[in-house]
Every structure is written in C-alpha cells, then in structure tokens.
Amino acid sequence: MRVQHQPLLARSPCTRRDLTSLHYGEPGRGKKVYLQASLHADELPGMLVLHHLRQRLDQAQAEGAIHGEIVLVPIANPVGLEQTLMHDAMGRFDFNSGENFNRRYPDLAALISDGLEARLGQDASDNRRLIRQAMGQALQQWPVTSELDSLRRAQLLLAHDADVVLDLHCDAQAILHLYAETPYWPQIEPLARYLGVHASLLASGTGAGSFDEACGQPWWRLAERFGEHFPIPLGCASVTLELRGEADVEHGLAQSDAGQLFAYLQHLGVVGGEAPAMPALHHPATPFAGSLTLRAPCAGLVVFLHKPGAWINHGDPVVELIDPLSGVTQVVRSSTCGVMYMRSAIRFAAPGVELCKIAGAAPLPEGVQVSA
Incomplete structure (x- = not known):
C-alpha cells in the first residue's frame, strides 16, 4: 500500500x-x-x-x-x-x-x-x-x-x-x-x-x-x-x-x-476470491424525483410517529407538530407511498424545516428536490 x-x-x-x-x-x-x-x-x-x-x-x-x-x-x-x-x-x-x-x-x-x-x-x-x-x-x-x-x-x-x-x-x-x-x-x-x-x-x-x-x-x-x-x-x-x-x-x-x-x-474482480451470493433487494430502485420531503407547516415540538425504514402509505400520519403553549397538535401526512429513508434530528422545528423523506415510486410534479 x-x-x-x-x-x-x-x-x-x-x-x-x-x-x-x-x-x-x-x-x-x-x-x-x-x-x-x-x-x-x-x-x-x-x-x-x-x-x-x-x-x-x-x-x-x-x-x-x-x-x-x-x-x-x-x-x-x-x-x-x-x-x-x-x-x-x-x-x-x-x-x-x-x-x-x-x-x-x-x-x-x-x-x-x-x-x-x-x-x-x-x-x-x-x-x-x-x-x-x-x-x-x-x-x-x-x-x-x-x-x-x-x-x-x-x-x-x-x-x-x-x-x-x-x-x-x-x-x-x-x-x-x-x-x-x-x-x-x-x-x-x-x-x-x-x-x-x-x-x-x-x-x-x-x-x-x-x-x-x-x-x-x-x-x-x-x-x-x-x-x-x-x-x-x-x-x-x-x-x-x-x-x-x-x-x-x-x-x-x-x-x-x-x-x-x-x-x-x-x-x-478487483479483489481475488469468489464473491458471495447476492441477496435480494429490500425494495426496487425509485426515481429521485419521487422522493417526498415533508416539511413543518408551523413551529412546534417534533414527534415522529415512525422510525426510518418504515413503509408509509398515502395519507398516513407521519409527524406531529405540537404547540406547547396552546396544546394544539398538527399532523403531517404523507402524499405518497414508500419507505421513509431519513428523518431530521431536529425536535423543535421552525416553519418550512425539512422533517423527513419518503422514497415514492412515482415522480412528483416538483421533480428532484436537492437539500441545501
């Protein structure tokens, strides 16, 4: 080396x-x-x-x-x-x-x-x-x-x-x-x-x-x-x-x-030895343009209802935003179906903050959304 x-x-x-x-x-x-x-x-x-x-x-x-x-x-x-x-x-x-x-x-x-x-x-x-x-x-x-x-x-x-x-x-x-x-x-x-x-x-x-x-x-x-x-x-x-x-x-x-x-x-073939058998894919590949980013609609305490890796269906509740003063809870729901592959570490969000992403199979109208 x-x-x-x-x-x-x-x-x-x-x-x-x-x-x-x-x-x-x-x-x-x-x-x-x-x-x-x-x-x-x-x-x-x-x-x-x-x-x-x-x-x-x-x-x-x-x-x-x-x-x-x-x-x-x-x-x-x-x-x-x-x-x-x-x-x-x-x-x-x-x-x-x-x-x-x-x-x-x-x-x-x-x-x-x-x-x-x-x-x-x-x-x-x-x-x-x-x-x-x-x-x-x-x-x-x-x-x-x-x-x-x-x-x-x-x-x-x-x-x-x-x-x-x-x-x-x-x-x-x-x-x-x-x-x-x-x-x-x-x-x-x-x-x-x-x-x-x-x-x-x-x-x-x-x-x-x-x-x-x-x-x-x-x-x-x-x-x-x-x-x-x-x-x-x-x-x-x-x-x-x-x-x-x-x-x-x-x-x-x-x-x-x-x-x-x-x-x-x-x-x-870059390293010698017989490669192990390949396991099956967990999920088929999906278009990046189908990745749905859920954002905070308001400020509040962030409570995720699912862990990364969960399968999310259309309309499922995914995140709760809680106003600790008024006690009002706003639920953020998914508009696609797919695996929630990441979520934010933020637990108190400002409006517009990225909360999580779901790998949908169908391209979304807004196309590819790349994080800053």
Whole structure:
C-alpha cells in the first residue's frame, strides 16, 4: 500500500492541509475503484467503514489478491473536519465561502467536449482512455483560487479515471440508502444488494454539481452528444452511499459494511476470491424525483410517529407538530407511498424545516428536490 499526500492551496502561511490517499494494487491493471469518506466532514460512519475495509485490503495485498487498483481517502475533507462552532462539528458548509462542500464541482463534460470529437474513434476502449486523459488535462488546467476548489480538484484527480466511485456519507437519522445516476443502475444494483440498501434513488442529473455527478455524469452526457457516431462507454459508476445516521459510528455496523464492500470488490474482480451470493433487494430502485420531503407547516415540538425504514402509505400520519403553549397538535401526512429513508434530528422545528423523506415510486410534479 502506498500513501500519497496532495497539498491543498493554503489560505495563510503555516496552515497548509493535505488530501491523503491510500493506494492498493497497480495503476492500469484491471479495474480502478475509488472510495472516499466524510466529504461532509461531520458525517463519520464512512470513516470507520474505511478503517475496517483497509484491514481487509491489507490482508488481501499480503496474499497477492489485489487484481486492480483501489484508492481509499479516509478523510475526504480536511478543511471541514477542523470546523466547529460551540463544540459542535460543522462539516457540511465551508465557513469561508458558505458553500456546501458537496456542490459546485467542475463540469468535466463541458470542459472537454469541444476538443474531443476530432480525437474519438470507433473503439470504445480507446475512447474511454482518450476521455479520461482529456479529463485529467482539464482538471490540471482548471483555475483554482481557493482552498476549497483545490480540494475539489485533488479529489477529482484521484477519481476521474476510476471505473467505480463510492462517496460515503450519512444522514441525520436514516437507513442505508444511495443516490446514483439512472444509466448506471445495472452496475450499481449489486452494491445495493450486498449492502442491504433500503432505498436506491436514481436521477439523470439533478443540477446539484455534487462529487458523484462530477465523476459519473460526463460519460452519459458525452454519449448523448457523440454516441451516434462514436461508441462512448459508461465509464464511471458513481454512487453517493448514505451509511445510516450520524450517530451510527459503531464497530459492528462498520465491520459488516466493510465486509459487504469487500464482497462487492470481489464481484468486480478487483479483489481475488469468489464473491458471495447476492441477496435480494429490500425494495426496487425509485426515481429521485419521487422522493417526498415533508416539511413543518408551523413551529412546534417534533414527534415522529415512525422510525426510518418504515413503509408509509398515502395519507398516513407521519409527524406531529405540537404547540406547547396552546396544546394544539398538527399532523403531517404523507402524499405518497414508500419507505421513509431519513428523518431530521431536529425536535423543535421552525416553519418550512425539512422533517423527513419518503422514497415514492412515482415522480412528483416538483421533480428532484436537492437539500441545501
């Protein structure tokens, strides 16, 4: 295993941070898989999962069983990891710019499209290599004027040429769920099955500019533009994997998740050994546009009537908002059917606050709703 340190642009003297990555296997040999944890730096279950996965990979490497390239980034956001306010970790938004750490990644399809057509040919493998080369060059030339942008570029330089990218997050209180691009679902379904994911939310571009979209989206967009004349493969199956809730940092859960990720790596052929049989999906994949966000209609004490993972039917009461002064209770009901895959940790809400989300099978009129 090799350790690499990529310096980030320092905001002031004597404050330089690095993005540290752990590299298994040989570049160019077999498939490449990239895994990072805690891009939202206060979402820590993935960090522990990679700790346990690393131990399995160390053993596999000692046995000569790494048949591809695997890159682990246990701390994907050293900038946000340092941010605290009154003893509480604040890792979702950059204090300096106010930006969500998982937004505004560069649009690689837009950066490389104009110069690509003259180089493409009729061999899909050659086109994959050319596109990855163009992405790497575009990232090297992408102007960086802040520590945050240098972090984004450093992450993408590690991930842009991967066949599979897994971005490990978590929610406030949640069951295992994932977000992915619709064209990649056949490649991603085995991951969902191994991990026991309860909700798989699919979309073809949300406009969020997130890390997973920056890695996976360029391929199908380039195929839409050039695919009539040149074969463009779906070159990077990229997933945002939500490992339950923020408080679910436990060895038992992390060891189990690491074991299932290892099984997925065996399924991909990146690690030796026969992959275990895949269990059935808990629930079919659903459109991200069908995800219903329930919001507080008024201020009040929040009492959830269901735990994450519960099946909610249309019209079911889901949350109560209680006014402790008047004694009035307002019930929030679901307007869809599906799994409640996350709920907020807030227990006294202001009007309009997000309370929970339900993975419905039918797209909603408002379409995809991405949280801030």
